[in-house]
Amino acid sequence: MAHVAPNSSNAADRRAERRQAIISTAAQLFARDGYANCEMESVAIQNGVAKGTLYLYFKSKEELFCACVDSGMKQLQTTVQAAGRRHDDPFVKISEAIRAYLMFFEQHPEQAELLIQERAFFHNRQQPTYFTYRDESREHWRSVWSGLLEDGSIRPELKVDQILDFVGNLVYGTMFTNHFLGRSAEEQHAVIMDIFYRGIWSDSQRTS
Amino acid sequence: MAHVAPNSSNAADRRAERRQAIISTAAQLFARDGYANCEMESVAIQNGVAKGTLYLYFKSKEELFCACVDSGMKQLQTTVQAAGRRHDDPFVKISEAIRAYLMFFEQHPEQAELLIQERAFFHNRQQPTYFTYRDESREHWRSVWSGLLEDGSIRPELKVDQILDFVGNLVYGTMFTNHFLGRSAEEQHAVIMDIFYRGIWSDSQRTS
Amino acid sequence: MAHVAPNSSNAADRRAERRQAIISTAAQLFARDGYANCEMESVAIQNGVAKGTLYLYFKSKEELFCACVDSGMKQLQTTVQAAGRRHDDPFVKISEAIRAYLMFFEQHPEQAELLIQERAFFHNRQQPTYFTYRDESREHWRSVWSGLLEDGSIRPELKVDQILDFVGNLVYGTMFTNHFLGRSAEEQHAVIMDIFYRGIWSDSQRTS
Amino acid sequence: MAHVAPNSSNAADRRAERRQAIISTAAQLFARDGYANCEMESVAIQNGVAKGTLYLYFKSKEELFCACVDSGMKQLQTTVQAAGRRHDDPFVKISEAIRAYLMFFEQHPEQAELLIQERAFFHNRQQPTYFTYRDESREHWRSVWSGLLEDGSIRPELKVDQILDFVGNLVYGTMFTNHFLGRSAEEQHAVIMDIFYRGIWSDSQRTS
DNA sequence: CATGAATGAGTTTTCATTCAT
DNA sequence: TATGAATGAAAACTCATTCAT
Numbered sequence: 026m027a028h029v030a031p032n033s034s035n036a037a038d039r040r041a042e043r044r045q046a047i048i049s050t051a052a053q054l055f056a057r058d059g060y061a062n063c064e065m066e067s068v069a070i071q072n073g074v075a076k077g078t079l080y081l082y083f084k085s086k087e088e089l090f091c092a093c094v095d096s097g098m099k100q101l102q103t104t105v106q107a108a109g110r111r112h113d114d115p116f117v118k119i120s121e122a123i124r125a126y127l128m129f130f131e132q133h134p135e136q137a138e139l140l141i142q143e144r145a146f147f148h149n150r151q152q153p154t155y156f157t158y159r160d161e162s163r164e165h166w167r168s169v170w171s172g173l174l175e176d177g178s179i180r181p182e183l184k185v186d187q188i189l190d191f192v193g194n195l196v197y198g199t200m201f202t203n204h205f206l207g208r209s210a211e212e213q214h215a216v217i218m219d220i221f222y223r224g225i226w227s228d229s230q231r232t233s
Numbered sequence: 234m235a236h237v238a239p240n241s242s243n244a245a246d247r248r249a250e251r252r253q254a255i256i257s258t259a260a261q262l263f264a265r266d267g268y269a270n271c272e273m274e275s276v277a278i279q280n281g282v283a284k285g286t287l288y289l290y291f292k293s294k295e296e297l298f299c300a301c302v303d304s305g306m307k308q309l310q311t312t313v314q315a316a317g318r319r320h321d322d323p324f325v326k327i328s329e330a331i332r333a334y335l336m337f338f339e340q341h342p343e344q345a346e347l348l349i350q351e352r353a354f355f356h357n358r359q360q361p362t363y364f365t366y367r368d369e370s371r372e373h374w375r376s377v378w379s380g381l382l383e384d385g386s387i388r389p390e391l392k393v394d395q396i397l398d399f400v401g402n403l404v405y406g407t408m409f410t411n412h413f414l415g416r417s418a419e420e421q422h423a424v425i426m427d428i429f430y431r432g433i434w435s436d437s438q439r440t441s
Numbered sequence: 442m443a444h445v446a447p448n449s450s451n452a453a454d455r456r457a458e459r460r461q462a463i464i465s466t467a468a469q470l471f472a473r474d475g476y477a478n479c480e481m482e483s484v485a486i487q488n489g490v491a492k493g494t495l496y497l498y499f500k501s502k503e504e505l506f507c508a509c510v511d512s513g514m515k516q517l518q519t520t521v522q523a524a525g526r527r528h529d530d531p532f533v534k535i536s537e538a539i540r541a542y543l544m545f546f547e548q549h550p551e552q553a554e555l556l557i558q559e560r561a562f563f564h565n566r567q568q569p570t571y572f573t574y575r576d577e578s579r580e581h582w583r584s585v586w587s588g589l590l591e592d593g594s595i596r597p598e599l600k601v602d603q604i605l606d607f608v609g610n611l612v613y614g615t616m617f618t619n620h621f622l623g624r625s626a627e628e629q630h631a632v633i634m635d636i637f638y639r640g641i642w643s644d645s646q647r648t649s
Numbered sequence: 650m651a652h653v654a655p656n657s658s659n660a661a662d663r664r665a666e667r668r669q670a671i672i673s674t675a676a677q678l679f680a681r682d683g684y685a686n687c688e689m690e691s692v693a694i695q696n697g698v699a700k701g702t703l704y705l706y707f708k709s710k711e712e713l714f715c716a717c718v719d720s721g722m723k724q725l726q727t728t729v730q731a732a733g734r735r736h737d738d739p740f741v742k743i744s745e746a747i748r749a750y751l752m753f754f755e756q757h758p759e760q761a762e763l764l765i766q767e768r769a770f771f772h773n774r775q776q777p778t779y780f781t782y783r784d785e786s787r788e789h790w791r792s793v794w795s796g797l798l799e800d801g802s803i804r805p806e807l808k809v810d811q812i813l814d815f816v817g818n819l820v821y822g823t824m825f826t827n828h829f830l831g832r833s834a835e836e837q838h839a840v841i842m843d844i845f846y847r848g849i850w851s852d853s854q855r856t857s
Numbered sequence: 858c859a860t861g862a863a864t865g866a867g868t869t870t871t872c873a874t875t876c877a878t
Numbered sequence: 879t880a881t882g883a884a885t886g887a888a889a890a891c892t893c894a895t896t897c898a899t
Contacts, residue, residue, distance in 0.1 A: 036883095059353055061269050065869065075885045077871080086869070138356070144413075145267055145353030148346070153413060178438045180431070187424045188433060190410075194425075195399075198406025202398070205352075205361060216395045217402075223388070223439060224432030225396060230386045231431060273894060283860045285896080294894060452862095475769055477685050481890065491864045493892080502890065554772070560829075561683055561769030564762070569829060594854045596847070603840045604849055606826075607819075610841075614822025618814070621768075621777055632811045633818075639804070639855060640848030641812060646802045647847060689873060699881045701875080710873060 044082050045096070047072055052093040056135030060090055060142045087147075091154075094143050097136040098158040104129050105162070115169050116178070120218050123196055127210035130200045137204040163189060192221065252290050253304070255280055260301040264343030268298060268350045295355075299362070302351050305344040306366040312337050314370070323377050324386070328426050330374075331404055335418035338408045345412040371397060400429065460498050461512070463488055468509040472551030476506055476558045503563075507570075510559050513552040514574040520545050522578070531585050532594070536634050538582075539612055543626035546616045553620040579605060608637065668706050669720070671696055676717040680759030684714055684766045711771070715778070718767050721760040722782040728753050729786070739793050740802070744842050746790075747820055751834035754824045761828040787813060816845065 050071045054063045065086055069076045083089035108125030112118045130137050140155050170185045179188070199217060203210055224231075258279045262271045273294055277284045291297040316333030320326045338345050348363050378393045387396070407425060411418055432439075466487045470479045481502055485492045499505035524541030528534045546553050556571050586601045595604070615633060619626055640647075674695045678687045689710055693700045707713040732749030736742045754761050764779050794809045803812070823841060827834055848855075 040883095059356070061354070064867095076869090077885055078883080080870070081883070141349055141352050144349050146269070148267070156410075156413060177435055179433050180435050183424075183428070183433060188428075190421070191403075191424060191428050191433075194406035194410050195403050196406070197410060198402035198404070201409075202364075202402050202405060205364060208398075213398070216391075216399065220391070220396075220399050220429070220432065222432050222434050224428065224430050225387050225391060225399075226430050227385055227388045272892090284894090285860055286858080288895070289858070475772070477770070480888095492890090493864055494862080496891070497862070557765055557768050560765050562685070564683070572826075572829060593851055595849050596851045599840075599844070599849060604844075606837070607840065607844050607849075610822035610826050611815075611819050612822070613826060614818035614820070617825075618780075618818050618821060621780060624814075629814070632807075632815060636807070636812075636815050636845070636848065638848050638850050640844065640846050641803050641807060641815075642846050643801055643804045688871090700873090701881055702879080704874070705879070 040082075044092075047074075047079060047082055047089070048093050048096050051089055052097060052135050052139060055090055055093060055142060056138035060146050065089075090139075090142070090146075094139050094154045097133065097139055098154050100133070101126070101129050101136065102158050102162060106165075115173050116222070118169060119166075119192075120214075123192070123218065124210070124214045126196055127200055127203065127214060130204060131210040134204055137201065159193065195221065248290075252300075255282075255287065255290055255297070256300050256304050259297055260305060260343050260347060263298060263301060263350060264346035268354050273297075298347075298351070298354075302347050302362045305341065305347055306362050308341070309334070309337050309344065310366050310370060314373075323381050324430070326377060327374075327400075328422075331400070331426065332418070332422045334404055335408055335411065335422060338412060339418040342412055345409065367401065403429065456498075460508075463490075463495065463498055463505070464508050464512050467505050468513060468551050468555060471506055471509060471558060472554035476562050481505075506555075506558070506562075510555050510570045513549065513555055514570050516549070517542070517545050517552065518574050518578065522581075531589050532638070534585060535582075535608075536630075539608070539634065540626070540630045542612055543616055543619065543630060546620060547626040550620055553617065575609065611637065664706075668716075671698075671703065671706055671713070672716050672720050675713055676721060676759050676763060679714055679717060679766060680762035684770050689713075714763075714767070714770075718763050718778045721757065721763055722778050724757070725750070725753050725760065726782050726786060730789075739797050740846070742793060743790075743816075744838075747816070747842065748834070748838045750820055751824055751827065751838060754828060755834045758828055761825065783817065819845065 047068070051063075051068045054068055054071060057063075058067075065079055066076050068089070069079050072079075079089065083092060105122050105125045109118045109122040112121055140153065143155075144153055166189060167185055170179070170188050173179045174181070174183070174185060195217065199213055200210075202208065203213060255276065259271075259276045262275055262279060265271075266275075273287055274284050276297070277287055280287075287297065291300060313330050313333045317326045317330040320329055348361065351363075352361055374397060375393055378387070378396050381387045382389070382391070382393060403425065407421055408418075410416065411421060463484070467479075467484045470484055470487060473479075474483075481495055482492050484505070485495050488495075495505065499508060521538050521541045525534045525538040528537055556569065559571075560569055582605060583601055586595070586604050589595045590597070590599070590601060611633065615629055616626075618624065619629060671692065675687075675692045678691055678695060681687075682691075689703055690700050692713070693703055696703075703713065707716060729746050729749045733742045733746040736745055764777065767779075768777055790813060791809055794803070794812050797803045798805070798807070798809060819841065823837055824834075826832065827837060
């Protein structure tokens with residue numbers, strides 16, 4: 026019985042690998058030059074293939090771009106979920122998921138750019154992929170927060186959806202300003218969690 | 234001596250008015266179609282002038298676009314400052330400034346789009362105008378927060394810059410998700426301030 | 442009172458002139474190189490204008506091509522009608538119209554090519570322009586033939602439509618073979634009319 | 650000694666069969682889509698082979714196309730000749746040959762399209778295949794007509810070449826209009842022969 | 858100042874053909 | 879023989895910008 030190499034065993038696998046390789050370089054170039062200024066020729070050259078070859082893997086420039094965004098968001102989702110699953114304490118789970126989220130974009134700044142490019146070029150055609158993935162995860166986090174609400178860890182007057190929105194907006198905004206201003210996710214993370222959990226008010230202010 | 238009308242008293246004023254009129258319609262069109270898909274011709278037609286005329290007011294399409302962003306950010310700044318100045322209590326001042334900020338983008342959704350377009354097309358050429366204006370206001374808000382910190386209204390372990398960043402990121406993220414998802418600023422505002430000020434933890438959780 | 446030149450009196454006229462000039466050179470080039478091999482750039486250069494200018498007059502290459510065919514068929518129609526109108530005797534009228542038809546394509550061989558190109562490229566999109574114009578003239582010639590049938594000049598067992606079809610097919614086929622084989626219309630014409638009117642049979646054969 | 654099947658006895662025969670199969674489907678597709686819009690890929694798929702295989706049988710797309718035209722014209726020639734040979738009377742022979750000609754294109758409309766496509770795309774490179782085959786048959790028909798002229802069946806003032814041209818043009822034009830306008834060859838045939846043999850003039854008109 | 862006709866650089870996509878397997 | 883992945887030349891069309899009027 027012939028041994029089959031695990032990661033390029035057949036034509037379909039090689040195709041998938043090649044596809045992913047194109048996506049990776051394309052993502053970098055789209056992010057660096059912008060969707061409009063990034064030529065298919067550059068992507069091809071950067072991949073060591075001819076222009077026409079790209080069209081064997083993607084029907085159009087737009088489809089290639091969308092594949093880049095989609096691939097990135099999938100990776101983000103995986104990364105964040107994995108980070109959360111590594112811990113049992115809900116607050117730690119949440120905190121570590123947020124850290125993973127911020128770290129992901131710090132390590133993959135091109136993904137932040139792609140989100141902007143997507144909105145800039147395709148806002149009339151589709152809802153941002155980011156929010157599609159965001160909605161997918163929502164149920165999971167909703168149950169985590171519900172638990173915290175039920176066991177009295179969270180102020181009872183808050184609603185889960187409010188918290189989900191708040192934290193979603195907070196990390197979204199933080200991620201982008203980190204990206205634009207070159208700030209470090211690591212430093213931000215502790216402060217964010219602190220204020221998010223405890224607020225800014227002093228005890229005296231709280232009780233007044 | 235001829236009477237001079239107060240708001241189009243002379244050629245320079247008329248020029249400024251016309252310039253502003255062009256900016257207004259251009260902002261709408263850039264936002265609706267995207268920078269790349271928005272033709273100078275459309276802007277001209279929408280203004281009832283000929284294409285060539287635009288070039289008497291703006292050196293290029295890019296300059297026109299930048300004028301749109303700049304004009305929008307100026308308006309935002311003015312609106313937010315005015316909202317803050319209407320109140321004396323620092324927390325109310327801050328809260329109302331934030332409300333004004335969110336309301337501004339709700340009423341001028343094209344400005345949110347322009348920020349995206351700017352980043353998408355010109356990130357290699359300039360820092361986002363938004364952050365330039367953001368930095369300009371920072372000093373003012375720093376002094377407000379410093380006062381709160383000094384008088385013990387704020388937890389003493391927090392630093393003003395941390396708070397400024399936190400709230401900046403929070404409203405930035407909130408504004409964009411409101412914009413993308415069509416959410417109402419009014420509803421968000423109360424929750425945001427509540428969590429920002431008090432955190433999400435219950436008293437029992439805080440003391441544990 | 443200013444004198445106004447009769448043939449370029451205003452912008453609309455100049456536009457029409459320019460349009461016609463483009464059509465003329467385009468017709469030559471489409472015929473020479475074929476629709477597919479004729480580049481818009483060539484047409485522009487041949488006209489002494491830039492490529493973009495063509496698109497101010499014609500929405501697309503296809504539209505320019507159709508304008509060429511249409512213009513040619515209009516000219517053909519005019520020429521043939523005029524030739525017919527110059528004579529009163531119906532048989533002469535018909536004969537001269539046919540001569541004019543054959544001469545037209547001899548003098549405008551590009552029009553014969555355009556008919557072929559049109560069919561070759563657009564047969565899935567529209568009926569050949571030639572047949573549209575052919576149908577338009579049919580009524581006129583029907584009445585001429587009807588008169589001849591009624592006054593006994595034509596064999597009574599023939600029907601007008603049969604004659605119209607026969608002569609239509611005959612001149613159509615003759616025109617194309619003249620064109621392909623470089624034959625002279627002038628020579629063909631007399632023979633065609635002779636056989637068409639009298640047939641090929643000898644008297645003895647007719648009566649047998 | 651192995652038994653050899655009579656109609657695919659060896660490699661050469663199988664190759665010829667396959668070649669012909671490709672020609673048949675290619676002819677349909679060239680006619681349906683036009684030479685330019687017909688992709689080699691489609692031809693391959695329609696034949697159940699891979700693109701590369703076509704190039705084992707034909708050097709290029711152009712050669713494949715030419716083979717289609719040539720094959721069609723050969724079939725036409727065979728069909729027409731066979732129809733003529735079935736009769737002894739020269740007028741019947743001629744009439745039946747013409748009927749066969751018109752019927753052939755009615756049953757093989759793709760061949761009419763191919764003639765147009767050939768002219769449209771290759772008129773700078775070769776004379777139309779149709780006329781090559783036409784010339785080949787000319788000698789045969791010339792002798793038929795000469796006989797009729799000599800035995801007094803045909804008006805003595807006519808020349809054989811004139812008759813050959815006339816009838817050639819007539820059937821050529823008739824075939825194409827039948828094709829374009831969807832007319833039936835069967836109906837046309839009788840009228841064509843009648844007018845061709847007897848002309849349109851009434852006896853009174855002939856003698857006047 | 859205002860116009861709008863003219864310009865021409867620039868890019869995606871297609872598809873015939875090749876060639877390693 | 880047969881395959882089909884890879885190639886890369888080629889061309890229509892757009893639109894920001896200019897400039898003669």
